[in-house]
Amino acid sequence: MTSPRSILVSCLVLVLGLSPAMLTAQSSMSVSAVTDARLLNPEPQNWLMYRGNYAGWGYSALDQITTGNVKRLKPAWNISTGVTEGHQAPPIVNNGMMFVATPQAQVLALNAKTGDVIWRYKRQLPEELLQLHPTSRGVGLYEDKVYLATTDAFLVALDAATGRVVWEKPIDDWKKGY
Secondary structure (H helix, E strand, O other), X not given: OOOHHHHHHHHHHHHOOOXXXXXXXXXXXXXXXXXXXXXXXXXXXXXXXXXXXXXXOOOOXXXXXXXXXXXXXXXXXXXXXXXXXOOOOOOEEEOOEXXXXXXXXXXXXXXXXXXXXXXXXXXXXXXXXXXXXXXOOOEEEEEOEEEEEOOOOEEEEEEOOOOOEEEEEEOOOHHHOO
């Protein structure tokens, strides 16, 4: 039986219109720097921010999926993140590399064409940390880094190509209810 969380990622692949044909050109998996210019004018095959662009469209400008062919869409792949809480963050895509944030301070970098895991980051949270509403609002991309705000009140910068922690900075003390 397929789990709801694996269905989520498969459905998002379909919803964002990331069909194999569209991803072929992006199969090199090179990490392109996310610049101010790219954020202001994102390429249609990428999804560089939460709602797709600063206008907050929430839909793709790609036109390969139409009312005439939408019935023929099928999942390209699915993946289980290993987390059972609510997945609310949209996947972020940069040149065929998909970044999926989950509750419990985890980020997966996936090959958007195949679903293969490129790297996985999972922050070790304090054992005594109680999450009343364990969700993630996602990641941000800028230059060659992936940024994540964690439940224990840290801001973490990851190398987008490797998932290696570049730096982490405490924002506040999570014990104060931050």
